[in-house]
Structure formats: structure tokens, C-alpha cells
Amino acid sequence: MATSAREHAHAPAPSKTGLWSWLTTVDHKRIGILYGASAFIFFLIGGLEALLIRWQLRIPENNFLSAEAYNQLFTMHGTTMVFLAVMPLSAMLFNYLIPLMIGARDVAFPRLNAFSYWVFILGGLFMNASFLFNAAPDAGWFGYANLTSKQYSPGMNVDFWVIGLQILGVASLAAAVNFFVTIINLRAPGMKLMRMPMFVWMSMITQVLLLLAFPVITVALVFLLTDRMFGTGFYIPAQGGDPILWQHLFWIFGHPEVYILILPPFGIVSEILPVFSRKPLFGYAAMVFSGAFIAFLGFGVWSHHMFSTGLGPIADSVFSLTTMLIAIPTGVKIFNWIGTLWGGSLQMKTPLYYALGFIALFVIGGLSGVMHASPPADLQQTDTYFVVAHFHYVLFGGAIFAMVGGAFYWWPKMFGYMLREGLGKVQFWIMFIAMNLTFFPMHYAGLHGMPRRTYTYVAGLGLDWLNLVETIGSLGLAVAFTLFMVNIFVSFRGRKANPAPADPWNGATLEWSIPSPPQEFNFPEIPTVEGRDPLWTAKRKHGGPLPEPKRVDGSNIHLPNPSYWPLVTAIGMSIMLIGFMAGGLPVNLIGVAILFFGAFRWAFEPTG
Amino acid sequence: MRHRSGLLTLFLMLTVIGIAGCGGDYPQSTLTPLGDFARMVDDVFRGTVRWALVVFVLVEAALLVAIFKFRGKPDDAEPDQVHGNAMVEVVWTIIPAVILAFIAVPTVKTIFRTAEVPTDAMEIEVIGHQWWWEFRYPTEGVVTATEMHVPVGQKVVLKMRTADVLHSFWVPQFAAKRDVFQARYTTLWFTADTVGWFPGQCAEFCGTQHARMHSWVVVESPEEFAAWTAAQRVGSPLVNGGVVAPDTTVPAPPVDSVVIKGQDAFVAGGCISCHAMVGTPLAGQLFEGNTNAGPNLSHVASRARLAGGMFENTEANLRRWLSDPQLVKPNTNMKLPRPLTDDEIATLVAYLQTRR
Ligand SMILES: [Cu+2]
Ligand SMILES: [Cu+2]
Numbered sequence: 001m002a003t004s005a006r007e008h009a010h011a012p013a014p015s016k017t018g019l020w021s022w023l024t025t026v027d028h029k030r031i032g033i034l035y036g037a038s039a040f041i042f043f044l045i046g047g048l049e050a051l052l053i054r055w056q057l058r059i060p061e062n063n064f065l066s067a068e069a070y071n072q073l074f075t076m077h078g079t080t081m082v083f084l085a086v087m088p089l090s091a092m093l094f095n096y097l098i099p100l101m102i103g104a105r106d107v108a109f110p111r112l113n114a115f116s117y118w119v120f121i122l123g124g125l126f127m128n129a130s131f132l133f134n135a136a137p138d139a140g141w142f143g144y145a146n147l148t149s150k151q152y153s154p155g156m157n158v159d160f161w162v163i164g165l166q167i168l169g170v171a172s173l174a175a176a177v178n179f180f181v182t183i184i185n186l187r188a189p190g191m192k193l194m195r196m197p198m199f200v201w202m203s204m205i206t207q208v209l210l211l212l213a214f215p216v217i218t219v220a221l222v223f224l225l226t227d228r229m230f231g232t233g234f235y236i237p238a239q240g241g242d243p244i245l246w247q248h249l250f251w252i253f254g255h256p257e258v259y260i261l262i263l264p265p266f267g268i269v270s271e272i273l274p275v276f277s278r279k280p281l282f283g284y285a286a287m288v289f290s291g292a293f294i295a296f297l298g299f300g301v302w303s304h305h306m307f308s309t310g311l312g313p314i315a316d317s318v319f320s321l322t323t324m325l326i327a328i329p330t331g332v333k334i335f336n337w338i339g340t341l342w343g344g345s346l347q348m349k350t351p352l353y354y355a356l357g358f359i360a361l362f363v364i365g366g367l368s369g370v371m372h373a374s375p376p377a378d379l380q381q382t383d384t385y386f387v388v389a390h391f392h393y394v395l396f397g398g399a400i401f402a403m404v405g406g407a408f409y410w411w412p413k414m415f416g417y418m419l420r421e422g423l424g425k426v427q428f429w430i431m432f433i434a435m436n437l438t439f440f441p442m443h444y445a446g447l448h449g450m451p452r453r454t455y456t457y458v459a460g461l462g463l464d465w466l467n468l469v470e471t472i473g474s475l476g477l478a479v480a481f482t483l484f485m486v487n488i489f490v491s492f493r494g495r496k497a498n499p500a501p502a503d504p505w506n507g508a509t510l511e512w513s514i515p516s517p518p519q520e521f522n523f524p525e526i527p528t529v530e531g532r533d534p535l536w537t538a539k540r541k542h543g544g545p546l547p548e549p550k551r552v553d554g555s556n557i558h559l560p561n562p563s564y565w566p567l568v569t570a571i572g573m574s575i576m577l578i579g580f581m582a583g584g585l586p587v588n589l590i591g592v593a594i595l596f597f598g599a600f601r602w603a604f605e606p607t608g
Numbered sequence: 609m610r611h612r613s614g615l616l617t618l619f620l621m622l623t624v625i626g627i628a629g630c631g632g633d634y635p636q637s638t639l640t641p642l643g644d645f646a647r648m649v650d651d652v653f654r655g656t657v658r659w660a661l662v663v664f665v666l667v668e669a670a671l672l673v674a675i676f677k678f679r680g681k682p683d684d685a686e687p688d689q690v691h692g693n694a695m696v697e698v699v700w701t702i703i704p705a706v707i708l709a710f711i712a713v714p715t716v717k718t719i720f721r722t723a724e725v726p727t728d729a730m731e732i733e734v735i736g737h738q739w740w741w742e743f744r745y746p747t748e749g750v751v752t753a754t755e756m757h758v759p760v761g762q763k764v765v766l767k768m769r770t771a772d773v774l775h776s777f778w779v780p781q782f783a784a785k786r787d788v789f790q791a792r793y794t795t796l797w798f799t800a801d802t803v804g805w806f807p808g809q810c811a812e813f814c815g816t817q818h819a820r821m822h823s824w825v826v827v828e829s830p831e832e833f834a835a836w837t838a839a840q841r842v843g844s845p846l847v848n849g850g851v852v853a854p855d856t857t858v859p860a861p862p863v864d865s866v867v868i869k870g871q872d873a874f875v876a877g878g879c880i881s882c883h884a885m886v887g888t889p890l891a892g893q894l895f896e897g898n899t900n901a902g903p904n905l906s907h908v909a910s911r912a913r914l915a916g917g918m919f920e921n922t923e924a925n926l927r928r929w930l931s932d933p934q935l936v937k938p939n940t941n942m943k944l945p946r947p948l949t950d951d952e953i954a955t956l957v958a959y960l961q962t963r964r
Contacts, residue, residue, distance in 0.1 A: 147773040147813070284692065310787070310794040312723065316719045324711065328705055332700065346674075356675060363664065363671075368660075370660060371653065376648065376722055377652050379785055380653070449637050452813070
């Protein structure tokens with residue numbers, strides 16, 4: 001980025017390196033990297049929690065962990081993986097890729113983008129700070145009422161959870177507005193909606209889901225907060241409240257949340273498969289509409305998480321049928337991915353391995369999903385390890401495989417050097433085998449009577465060896481991710497010898513038309529788009545690979561100034577919410593003051 | 609070739625797990641139904657699994673064929689740039705829809721069949737507590753814990769609720785599971801067709817000791833069941849307010865007998881504020897609304913398990929439990945008002961072991 005030095009008469013020359021430059025950055029690429037690095041660290045923490053869980057369960061009646069510690073760990077594992085790992089990993093890709101893929105210089109609201117990140121990281125740190133007080137959340141990531149009431153959870157554990165999630169929700173909502181507006185408004189000339197890369201489509205649908213689903217959990221959490229802090233009784237039977245209200249609100253958010261987690265990986269896979277098959281995505285329109293249909297139906301199926309509450313035969317039937325209906329657009333996606341491979345010329349590079357692994361494993365998760373879409377069968381399976389197996393095939397076999405594939409695919413673009421192919425493939429095989437060893441036996445454990453969220457199980461139920469295999473598998477997963485970090489380290493050390501060209505994979509989308517890593521302004525000139533897969537069209541016209549794009553002087557390109565007000569505002573908002581838990585009204589008010597001060601200065605800051 | 613051997617290994621591995629998973633002894637399994645309700649559920653499940661296997665094999669096979677058949681080299685000519693095929697896409701939208709119909713029809717049928725609660729059934733009230741299950745038999749006049757006795761071949765309806773947080777009562781061999789709430793009853797029903805002891809456990813996360821909230825269904829012959837209820841009725845809170853007419857045909861126990869000393873210790877130690885016990889002034893207590901309520905102990909020695917089924921009802925375990933319940937089962941509502949002396953514990957253990 002040395003060539004993009006620029007001067008502004010009315011602003012101090014922004015420094016390009018150092019801590020301060022990261023704290024004040026509004027560059028979507030830097031914010032993307034911040035998201036990615038933070039999310040990966042949280043992913044490692046969540047993974048460590050999972051390993052401790054597995055170590056406890058490797059033998060029956062183990063005393064490695066106390067019941068309290070175990071309950072904190074499984075709650076934090078779920079909460080961390082959903083809100084602090086997979087969602088922000090998606091946010092990393094939204095940030096980094098959406099502007100590049102649609103031919104824009106930044107997101108629509110760069111400072112709001114920085115604000116989202118700061119709120120997210122403060123929420124994540126706050127949630128994990130609970131461990132320092134030995135009061136990590138311990139009522140499950142689903143936090144069912146009335147266990148979460150002050151009467152049954154008097155400690156700070158649930159407070160950390162409620163306030164942490166509220167903070168994180170603000171980050172998600174702000175980001176969702178931002179990306180939605182970015183995709184609608186900032187597309188390059190000619191980039192019609194039906195010409196957008198599939199990742200951008202899936203991202204846009206995800207933003208709509210976020211915008212509609214997060215207000216629901218926000219309301220649910222506000223009820224819980226006031227129940228706990230101010231003695232209201234939304235979820236308390238003795239006060240005329242009903243714990244089932246929480247379940248409805250939570251799952252009206254919770255099921256769309258599943259698609260918030262999995263649609264971006266669908267997008268990743270839909271980018272990788274065509275490039276490494278050297279063939280366009282099969283059934284583009286069907287892919288778009290099936291994604292939209294999945295999202296739409298996703299709001300009408302929440303009660304499939306509640307069959308065991310006894311909703312009655314009519315509700316059970318309706319929610320069962322809508323749930324089964326979702327299998328159809330999901331099936332269409334899987335068939336279209338295979339259709340993309342079919343007749344292609346498969347280049348067996350690392351990203352493709354993970355995309356293929358994604359399909360193979362996601363199918364299993366989809367099929368077990370159909371099994372508990374049937375309420376009678378679900379009455380046996382719900383709250384057992386069968387369900388744990390199901391969603392780990394979807395979220396680990398699905399989302400995480402796609403994310404790792406995406407990491408190998410876009411790493412050269414983001415950092416300017418290639419990751420090692422050989423190590424990546426070895427990691428794939430370890431991950432693929434270990435993943436199945438860890439999660440496949442869970443189907444049997446569940447069907448043979450092992451409930452979820454239990455800190456131990458008794459000998460003699462036939463569950464011992466299944467659990468032992470699962471634990472061995474989880475160690476394999478630890479090896480796989482250690483290898484990933486080794487790969488990053490080794491590749492970074494050798495980056496000079498292995499620089500990434502602009503277009504290492506024969507890509508189809510605009511991000512491959514600019515240098516790796518991109519310059520701060522992304523595109524020296526905003527490209528004009530004439531169809532889908534614009535880079536392939538350009539290469540075909542040119543009759544072969546394009547010349548390596550030059551780094552240019554972008555000093556005349558207008559970019560937003562760095563700003564620390566988003567960080568200040570984020571800190572104010574977090575303090576305001578934390579006041580509900582510690583310090584009370586004075587802390588709330590200090591937070592509000594900082595929040596307003598930050599927002600005010602932000603609003604009247606010269607934007608360069 | 610490496611890919612092929614990797615996939616083959618995985619396939620073999622899954623097959624081994626699959627086969628092994630079907631054999632062996634799994635007393636808490638859902639896959640060996642022993643009652644009508646569970647069998648209906650099992651039929652739906654097995655039907656779905658069959659379709660799922662067909663789809664699994666076809667899709668994974670198509671994927672593998674694509675991977676091996678269309679392997680290309682970097683300098684190969686660009687493949688045909690196919691963008692889609694309306695015909696194919698319509699077909700693979702319709703086929704899953706048809707398969708789903710084959711799953712949906714038996715599903716909906718079974719939903720309505722299982723929702724019909726039989727009217728000619730024996731009723732048992734199931735009450736969840738942190739962390740143990742209470743069973744009340746309104747007609748038979750029995751109040752017990754952890755072990756739910758039912759006669760073989762008899763339809764039973766479970767009317768279920770909780771005294772505190774949500775739990776889920778799970779009878780994997782005979783029915784399935786249902787969550788329990790404070791303000792309304794949920795139901796399950798089944799007919800057990802095999803005699804024996806069948807374990808289950810709470811399925812809804814309910815706090816610290818969720819893993820230690822076990823239950824058993826004890827299926828016995830009608831005669832055994834009748835004998836069991838007859839014994840359990842004595843001093844039951846549901847029979848005559850727990851009051852038992854003194855038996856004048858036998859001499860009263862001497863004051864230094866285990867029973868009299870035990871009763872005194874039971875009252876003095878504070879046990880009485882949470883547990884009903886025949887012969888004490890609060891024998892008729894159901895402790896409604898007391899979230900610390902403990903099981904009715906009038907016949908505790910007739911039960912095989914203690915502390916929500918956490919361990920066997922032996923003298924040693926009872927002693928350990930009474931010495932420091934919070935150590936044995938952290939956070940349990942069994943909170944001693946004061947530590948018991950060794951003497952008291954010995955007396956109480958001996959006494960409780962006579963409560964058959
Ligand atoms: Cu769902
Ligand atoms: Cu429970």
C-alpha cells in the first residue's frame with residue numbers, strides 16, 4: 001500500500017501502520033482481517049472448550065470436570081461457536097469480499113462498519129471475561145426460561161450471557177444494515193442483481209435474515225433482563241408469565257440463525273466449485289431462488305425445536321411439513337453443486353477439497369434433519385446426541401469446511417502469499433476423517449439414549465466406546481487445526497518466495513482482477529460489468545490470462561478518513577449495557593454519556 | 609489413488625461403526641421399542657431412515673462419480689460452459705418432493721394417532737424436581753420417587769408437570785419424551801409389554817445436576833404390582849392424610865428401638881421439613897409449592913436407587929449421602945440444616961433401611 005500515499009489538507013496524514021491505524025481504520029479490508037483474526041481466536045477458544053468437554057466424556061462417570069464447570073463449558077462452546085466464531089467468520093468475508101466482488105471502493109457506511117467490529121469484539125471479550133469471575137454462562141446457548149430466572153440462576157452467569165448477547169446483537173444489526181445497503185447501492189455499473197456472484201447473493205439474503213431475526217432475540221433478551229433485574233415476570237409462571245414464550249421468541253430467531261450461519265458457506269462453496277471445475281455455476285437462477293426460499297421458509301419452521309413441548313397435533317403437523325419443505329430447495333442446491341462439477345475439468349486444489357467435503361458431509365446433516373422434522377421420531381431424538389450429530393454435520397461438516405476452503409481460496413488475495421497446498425490437503429484428510437469419527441458415533445449415542453448437556457453418563461448403557469471414539473476423533477480435529485496454524489506460519493515465513501499473483505486460481509469474479517493484496521482503494525477505476533463471471537469474460541476476450549495488474553498511485557482517489565469515534569461509541573454502548581449488571585444507574589448513565597458524545601462527534605466529523 | 613483409499617477407509621470405518629452400533633447391550637436405547645407408543649414412533653423413524661439411505665447413497669455416489677470422472681489437468685481445454693438444464697432441474701426438484709410425501713404421510717398419521725390419549729388407562733402423575741422425578745398414583749394412593757412401577761400390558765397415561773424448572777420425562781423403551789411445565793399438564797401414554805427394569809433420564813437441561821436425574825420404569829406382573837401398591841399405600845400422603853391406625857395386635861416398639869430413635873432423629877435433624885415419613889406428624893405432607901421438597905421416604909428402603917437414581921440404595925451410599933449431600937451431588941436441594949453427628953447418621957441409616 002506504499003504507492004497509495006495521499007495528502008489531505010484538512011486531515012492529519014493517516015499513518016498506515018501501527019496499532020493506532022488499526023484502532024481507527026475504516027477500510028473494509030482491514031476490518032475484515034480484524035473480524036477474521038478475532039473470530040479465529042474465538043474459534044480456537046470454542047474448540048478448546050469442546051476438547052475439555054470431550055475429555056470429560058471419554059469415560060463414564062469421569063471426574064475431570066465438575067458439573068458446574070462442564071455446564072459453563074458446553075454453554076460457552078455453543079455461544080462462542082455461533083456468535084463469536086462462525087458469524088464473525090462470515091462477517092470477515094462480507095467485509096473483505098462484498099466490496100471487491102461488486103466492484104466498490106468500500107462499504108456504504110465505513111465508520112458504521114468499524115463500529116460493528118468494535119461492538120462485536122467488546123461483546124465477545126465481555127462474554128469471555130465471565131471466566132475470570134468463575135461465572136461463565138451455564139444455562140445453555142439456548143438459555144431456556146425459567147432456569148434462567150433469578151430464582152434458579154441467582155449468579156452472574158446468566159447476566160453475562162444476556163448482556164453479552166445484547167451487545168453482540170447490536171454489532172450484527174449494524175453490520176446487516178451496512179452490507180444490505182452496500183449490495184443494493186454500490187454495485188459497479190452493469191452489475192445487475194442477477195449478475196452478482198453467488199456469494200454476494202447469499203450474503204444479501206443473510207443480511208435480510210439478520211435484520212428480521214435479531215430484533216426478535218433482542219426483545220426476548222430484554223424480557224429476560226427485566227425479569228432478572230427488575231422483577232418482571234414475562235417467563236415466570238408464578239407471576240402469570242410463561243417459559244414457553246421464551247422458546248417461541250428464541251426459536252423465531254434461532255431457526256433463521258441456522259441459515260445466517262449456513263447461507264454464507266453456501267455462497268463460498270458456490271464460488272469455489274465453478275472456479276475449480278472451470279465451468280459456471282449450474283442453475284444460477286435456481287441457486288438464487290432456492291436460497292431466498294430457504295430464508296423465507298426459515299421463518300415458518302421454528303416450532304420444530306419444540307415438538308416435545310406438546311403443541312398439539314395441528315401445530316406439530318404444520319411445522320413438520322414446512323420443515324420438510326425446506327429440504328426441497330436445499331436438495332436443489334446440492335444437486336446444482338454436483339451439476340456444476342459434472343462435465344467440468346476439476347482442478348484438484350485445496351479449496352476444492354474442502355468444498356467437496358462440504359457437500360459430502362452437509363448431505364448427511366441434511367438427511368438427519370429430515371429425520372427429526374418428523375415429530376414422532378423427534379420425540380425420541382430431541383435433546384439427545386442425535387441432534388448434536390445432526391447440527392455438527394451441518395455446522396462443522398458444512399460451515400467450517402466451507403470456511404476453511406474459503407480461507408485457502410481467498411488467503412492469497414487477502415495477504416499476498418499462497419498457503420501450502422500439500423499441508424492443506426493433509427489437513428483436509430485429517431479433518432475429514434476426524435470429523436466423522438467425532439460426530440458420526442453421536443447419532444448412535446443419541447439413539448441409544450444419551451441426552452445432551454449431561455456432564456457425565458453412567459457405565460452400562462453401552463455408551464462408553466461410542467464416547468471414546470468421539471473423543472479420539474476430537475483430538476484429530478485438534479491436530480487438523482494445529483496443522484492449519486503451522487501452514488499459516490510456514491507460508492508466512494516463505495511468503496517472499498511464494499507471492500500470490502492477482503489471479504492464482506483462474507477466478508471468475510472481480511476480486512481477482514486487482515493486485516493481491518488489493519490497494520486501499522480496491523479499484524483504480526470502477527469496472528463495468530457486462531455479465532456473470534466478468535473476469536472469465538475478460539480473459540476470453542483477451543484470449544488468455546490477463547497481464548498482472550500494476551499497483552498504481554491512488555492519491556487522487558477519495559477515501560473516508562480514519563476515525564476513532566466508532567470505537568468510542570462502541571465503548572459507550574457496552575458500558576451502558578454492562579451497567580445493568582454491575583454498578584447500576586450511574587454506570588448506565590456514564591455509558592449513555594460516552595455513547596452520545598461519540599455519536600455526536602462521529603456525526604459532525606469531517607469525512608475527508 | 610490417495611483420495612480413493614482415504615474414502616474407502618472412511619466408508620469401512622462408518623460401516624464398522626454402523627454394524628457395531630446395532631449390536632450390544634443398550635438398555636436406554638430408543639431402537640428396541642417395547643411398547644405400543646414407542647413402536648409407532650420407531651416405524652416412522654425406520655421409514656424415514658430407509659428413504660434417507662437411498663438418497664444418501666445416490667447423492668454421494670453422484671458426487672464420487674463427478675470427482676473421479678471429471679478430473680482435469682490445468683492445460684486441458686476449457687470444458688463445455690453449461691449454465692443449467694431446465695428439464696434436469698425440474699426433475700430433481702420434483703423427486704425430493706415425492707420422497708418427502710412418502711415421509712410426511714406416515715408422519716402426520718402417527719402425530720394424530722399418538723395424540724389420542726386413551727381413556728381407559730391407569731393414570732400416573734409425573735412431577736419433575738431439581739433433580740429427581742416424583743410419581744403419584746391418584747387411584748392407587750401411592751407417592752414415590754425415581755422408580756415408576758407399572759403393570760405389564762396395562763395402558764398408562766402420564767400426566768406430567770414440574771415443581772420448578774423445565775424438565776423432560778423420557779421413557780425411551782415404551783414411549784418417547786415430553787417436556788414438563790409448571791402451569792399446565794403435558795401427557796404421554798404407553799403400554800409396556802415386557803417385564804423388567806428400564807432406565808431413562810431427564811432430557812431437558814435443568815441445571816447443575818441435569819445429568820443425575822435418572823428414572824426407571826419398573827414393569828411387573830399385575831400381582832407384583834398389586835403387592836407393591838398395597839405396601840406403598842401405608843402412610844401415603846394420598847391415603848387418609850398419611851395417618852395409619854396403630855396396630856393393637858402387636859406390642860408398641862420400645863423407646864430405644866431403631867424405629868423410635870430413628871423417628872426422633874428424623875424430626876430433630878430437620879429431615880421432616882422436606883420429606884414425608886410415615887409415623888411422623890408430617891406423614892401426609894405433599895410439600896406443594898416447596899421447591900426444596902424431597903421424596904416421600906415412607907418406603908425408601910423398597911427403592912433400589914437413591915438421590916435421583918444417582919447411586920444404589922446401600923448402607924454405605926446412604927451414609928455418604930447423609931454425611932455431605934452437597935459433596936456427593938453439588939447444588940442438590942438436599943441441604944442439611946446443620947451437619948449431622950456420626951451418631952445421628954448411624955441411627956438414620958439404620959432407621960431408613962427399615963422403611964420398606
Ligand atoms: Cu430449526
Ligand atoms: Cu431435569
